[in-house]
Structures are given as C-alpha cells and as structure tokens.
Amino acid sequence: MPLPSRVTDLTSFDLLLSVAELGSIGRAAKAHGISQPAASARLRQLERQVGVPLLERATRGARLTTAGELVAGWALPAVERAADLEAGIAALRADRHTHLRIAASLTVAEYLLPRWLIALRAADPDTVTALSSGNSHEVAAQVLAGDVDLGFVEGPELPPGLRASDVATDELVLVVAPGHRWASRRRRPRAAELAGTPLVSREPGSGTRQAWEWALRACGETELAAPLLEVSSTTAIKAAAIGGIGPAVLSAHAVVPELDAGTLVRVPVPDLDLRRRLRAVWPSGQTLRGPAADLLAIALRSRTEG
Amino acid sequence: MPLPSRVTDLTSFDLLLSVAELGSIGRAAKAHGISQPAASARLRQLERQVGVPLLERATRGARLTTAGELVAGWALPAVERAADLEAGIAALRADRHTHLRIAASLTVAEYLLPRWLIALRAADPDTVTALSSGNSHEVAAQVLAGDVDLGFVEGPELPPGLRASDVATDELVLVVAPGHRWASRRRRPRAAELAGTPLVSREPGSGTRQAWEWALRACGETELAAPLLEVSSTTAIKAAAIGGIGPAVLSAHAVVPELDAGTLVRVPVPDLDLRRRLRAVWPSGQTLRGPAADLLAIALRSRTEG
DNA sequence: CAAAGGCATAACCGTAGCCTATGCATCCAT
C-alpha cells in the first residue's frame, strides 16, 4: 500500500514546523535556505491540499491555527523519523575521513543507533561515523581485529578479550493479526504448540530466528515446524503478519506502532524467555576515548530512561 | 534545523519497502502506479545517494542487501508516521459526504487518533471521517449538541448526559536538557521549587498548562511563577527545552523519541499526580452503532496493549 | 529452443518549484 503523494514530500511540513518554531515565514525560509516567496508558496499550497487554513498571517509574523497545531503535531514524528533515516544513511555512506568506526547487530542498528548518532552529532558536530552491520559474531570479530572502535551485540555470548556494558534490553514478541485465534486470551498457545506451528520467519541465520529457536529448545522443544513463509526483511514479515498470513516473531521495537494501532496483537508466551541483552563491546585492553567514549555515554544515558 | 533533502522525499524509500515486500522492482512499480523504468531509475538514484548497493538484482526479481535491510528498517517508521499524518489530514479535510464525525482534545487527536483512523479504514474502507479538535469542554459540548457522533476528552470532569469509557492514560512529564541541574538525581526539585520556577509553556487555556497548574495547586502551591517563555506549539516548546532555554512540561507521548535519544531528560516529580484519563464520550441515551462503534472498539482494543 | 519474465537504456516531454523584482499592508519610532 503505497503512501499517498500528499505526504511523500516532507519539505512543506518541515517548513511548517520551522514557522511554528521561528514565528515567521521569512525566518523559516531563511532557515531552509530558500527565498521567502518560495516558502510562502509552499505553505499556501500545503493549505490548499489540507483544505483548511494552517497559519494566521499577521503583519508581524505568522502563527499556527488550531488545525495547524494538529498538522504540525502529526508532522513532527514523521520528520523526526526521517531525521533518524538520514543519520543512518550518513553512517552507511561515510567511508573516508572517518573519526569513529562502529559495528552493530541488526536490532541495535535499526532501532537504537540512529538517535544515538543524532545525539552524538549534537555533542561532537564534526565527528563522521561509519557503520557496518552484521550478526553479533561478526561484530565481535571486527572489534577484536581493531576494524572498528566500538561494537554493539545482542545475545549472551562474548568472546574473550572484550569488555562489555549493557545499553538496552531487547525482547522478542509473538504477534498475530487481530482475527487470529491466539489473539484471544483463552486460546494462548504453549511452547509445544508454538514449536509445531509454522511461522512467518526470516532466513535461517538471522539473529531473531536463532534466538527464537534457542528459546524453544531451551524449553525442551526439539522438533520445530518449518516456516510458513521465509521472507528477506522485517518489513515483509510485518506485512505478512498484518495480512493474516500467520503468526510472526519480531523484536519488540519493531512492532510498537502496530501494537499501538491494534493492527497486530501481542501473544504472551510465559513459557519462553525471549529477552536479550544488547551490549556495547570494545577491546578489554583499552579505555575508550574521544567520540567512541561519547557514543557509549550517550547509549548508557538513554538506557536509564527506558 | 531543516531536514536534509536526501530524506524529504519518501517516495523512493516507500518504493524500496514495496520491493522488499513484493520481491521485484516491476511489481513494486505497479503497486505505486508508475512504470517499471521509472521505479528502476528511482531506486538506482537512491543507491547513488546512499553510496551503497541496496538491491541485488537477479533475473528473477530483486532482493535487499544487508545495507538495503538497514535502510528499509530506518525508512519504515518514517513512512508509517507519514501515513499517520495522511490519516490525520484526511480527517481534517473531510467536509461533505461524511459518515462519522468525531471531536477530540489535542492530546488524543495528536498522538492516538491517526492510528485508530488507519485501523478504522482497514475495518470500514468506505467510511469518511471528519475530525474537529478543541479543548475538553468544547468536545463535550459538541457531543451533547449532536454535532459529532463520538468525542474524546481528557481530564476528570464530565457534563451530565454523557457516557464515557477510558481509552488511554496520559501523563504530563517535566523535562529538561541533559545539562540542566535538575537532570541529576541529587537535585530533583520539590513542588515548592517547581511552582517558583519559570517554565517554557503554552498559552494560558491550553489543557496541558491547566493540568500542570491544577496539579501544583492541589499540592498547596498557590503562587505560581510566570512562564519563562510562552510559545504557540508543542513543537516550539520541545525545541526550546532541547535548546536549554529552560524546563518544560509536556505530554509523555510527545517526548518519547527525545527521551529515547537522550536529548531530553525526564525529571520525576513524585509530589505531583500528573496522570490524566483520556476517555471516549457519547450521548448517554444512545448505543453507538456503525463506524462510531467500530472506532470505539478500536480505541478500546489498543488500550489493552499499552 | 522458444517464450516469458524482469531489469536497463534511450529519447522525448511536461510541469513543478525556485529565483529575482516588486508591491502592499501594518507596526513602530521619531
């Protein structure tokens, strides 16, 4: 289901947010590096598309109307997530002139790292960060080899030679579409049924899938059903689960919006321990310095909030 | 700080997500209503901008690379929030041919309603919803007058003639920039100090501001300091607080991303009860039917998740 | 071995969005 074109271009909404913050169209235009007429035209067109006045133009500036408040409130999360996306891409892109090299497992890279990088840029504006992603073993190997300054891994194992510090907790959750039988309290599955039910799943080798299978084995289930559908990306798994293809297992971080909206329902599985520690790792010999130390501090600081 | 242009246009990222879901560039193109060459060109350009291959083109379709996975993972939340924005705008825009009329206080309209509307559209695709926003008194009046079918209010008061049902809990939180003295555990303020400290605040009459002042008065504080800065929008308050202008009070929903990132720090205020019930209201005479009943069911369903 | 499915390239075209220049209204200071 593609996004309607009305909201694919966030520029006008970003501009609206700047007007809210700065109090005038002209100042917002300057902040965005465009001319005042261009900003004025964009905002006018935005109002036409929304069908409701968003700004009160006074002679001394412009303020948001009530509708403008609402639109700005809805636009802000979209812009913030786009900023996360930008931070991630910047870290993928960075190749040369890099001051900080990090490696992260998929869960950390996807859900935690972008905002840490934004916070890092606020602290050290000139630091360029390069990110490589892989499974926890690969990350640990890169740290040990000195290819990266700091790594983030999931899971309990840790090769010798590394120091570690907990930065977050991840939890796998079993989710189904609202109509599924497991969605009702009465029909919650136990470990044996889970092991015997085909799920929508990632490829073998994916950290999430491994963790799920380990948790079932730790529970005494050795016969695991083959996946119902193997797809390449978290995105596709969510789409399949929402579409009612079948149950899926995903990181709790991945499904927060769907649980909020009720498009997916979480199925508690008290039999299984699905929690995982997410940890920062670095060579045990050395003390972290510079941007690496700052990033670790940021990660630890955000930990205290959760 | 405007968004870099690389991520202002979500079209290409949305297309990437469709490729992840559908397995081929051509099918993704069709889903978006554009030609296959157009999609191919967009994705190629996206790869150029990111600087890393995102897709493995096979003769039988296309799959995401590891980097593509990451980008898709970062892009999905942005696209989802844009979908929320779209749902909100659609509800603001709807004027004629409307089947369901609702009114909501700002907090509900901003943070909860868009996803409910998306879920409602999944349930009743043909329903057109019109939203009006106001403070809780206005919402209640509109429901009583029959101007809307369903309302959402915050706060404890409820005029006679309305039935109500809890759909969520809101909580105000006091936040400061990480460097502020209150950020450290040792220096947390008590009610008296809070009452005497100027805050970054919304105009008088805003529900958030009223609730904060009531909570302080309930605590025996009658002398409240004048605001440090009065700004018109939540956006501007967040920007001011992050910039270190001063402490601010906001809905917990509003600052989740900032707390996650560590750009704002929550200051616990055990003295004050800052929780508020968010409730759906409708005329006590009648039983809800049709889309209004569906929307209430969706709101109640999402309540069980939090 | 033919056919089909899927991606890339080429050539053409329409329009959306930007800029500069200018006008008009309002507020403020002298």
Added chain:
DNA sequence: ATGGATGCATAGGCTACGGTTATGCCTTTG
C-alpha cells in the same frame, strides 16, 4: 504625523527532474 522597517503576496521567466513509451538484453523455464 510620517518615514522606515518588517513581513507576506504576486508576477514572470527559467531550469531540471521525473515521468512515459519503445526497445534491447539476459536468464530461467517448459
């Protein structure tokens, strides 16, 4: 009062981006 400053709107002209159709090449499949 009045001139200056501030801020938004309008007009005209230009560029460039993104779309379409047509076509070619490669690989898998029956």
